[in-house]
Amino acid sequence: MPAFRAAPIVAVFFAFACAAMAQNLPVHVDPGARDDVVDPAPVPALRFLTTADFPPFNYTDASGQLVGFHIDLAEAICARLEARCTVQAWPWDRVQDALAENQGDALIAGLDIGSEAAERFDFSRVYMQLPGRFVTPKAAVAGFDPLAMTGRLAVRTGSVHAELVARTLPDVELEGFDTEFEALAAVESGNADAYFGDAARASFWLNENPDCCSFAGEPYFRPDLFGAGLSVAVPAGLDNVRVAINWALMRLQREGRLDEIYLRWFPVSFY
CATH class of the missing domain: 3.40.190.10 (Periplasmic binding protein-like II)
Incomplete structure (x- = not known):
């Protein structure tokens, strides 16, 4: 697991390497x-x-x-x-x-x-x-603001994504699950208000579960945390x-x- 350093929430969630990384298709x-x-x-x-x-x-x-x-x-x-x-x-x-x-x-x-x-x-x-991303019920996507989040946030237990939000979103209640898919299912069932974690796994799950949920906010690229x-x-x-x-x-x-x-x-x- 990559070394993890505390960082201000604004830097964590809004400082991207370059604007090109937010486009719809990967270009490397x-x-x-x-x-x-x-x-x-x-x-x-x-x-x-x-x-x-x-x-x-x-x-x-x-x-x-x-x-x-x-x-x-x-x-x-x-x-x-x-x-x-x-x-x-x-x-x-x-x-x-x-x-x-x-x-x-x-x-x-x-x-x-x-x-x-x-x-x-x-x-x-x-x-x-592989960026990190939030997933919420579709009704909560419009105007989603991670800085204003409260409630229950589903994460994979032991992941760098879980460590990141634990340090930077103190007002949320973390709900840990063994896999990303279980964490996402908790959002679908209403047992969690949102998910944060690996975006690729979330994309795969969203394609299989198109009616309940969607990505919310922007992709977050942190090579120092999520890998190169x-x-x-x-x-x-x-x-x-x-x-x-x-x-x-x-x-x-x-x-x-x-x-x-x-x-x-x-x-x-x-x-």
């Missing part, structure tokens, strides 16, 4: 950046590793099929590179060792760039940042794979393919 590629020079021939195949327990990014559906944003993204990267592609799920507590032991060429599973993994692996460019963003991990020194993935991510962004995959899994945009 500089339109003016030059492409890396890539010869795809040295990367004829890519073996992606992931996990099956991180919906909506990578998980097993009711039919037992591995699906999610990361699965579609891995396949799109391979297609852009014209490389043969496999995606294999491992348990979370073993997947990093599997990558280090050459069981795969790349790990696409939401591994934290700022964690100890940075000492073991290299990382691609960031393809998505999502990227692909590769074994340290495997530069040909890392550079090829970077090239593919840039091309997919510019061609609109990343937006298509994003909206397929997050039709309720969290940006």
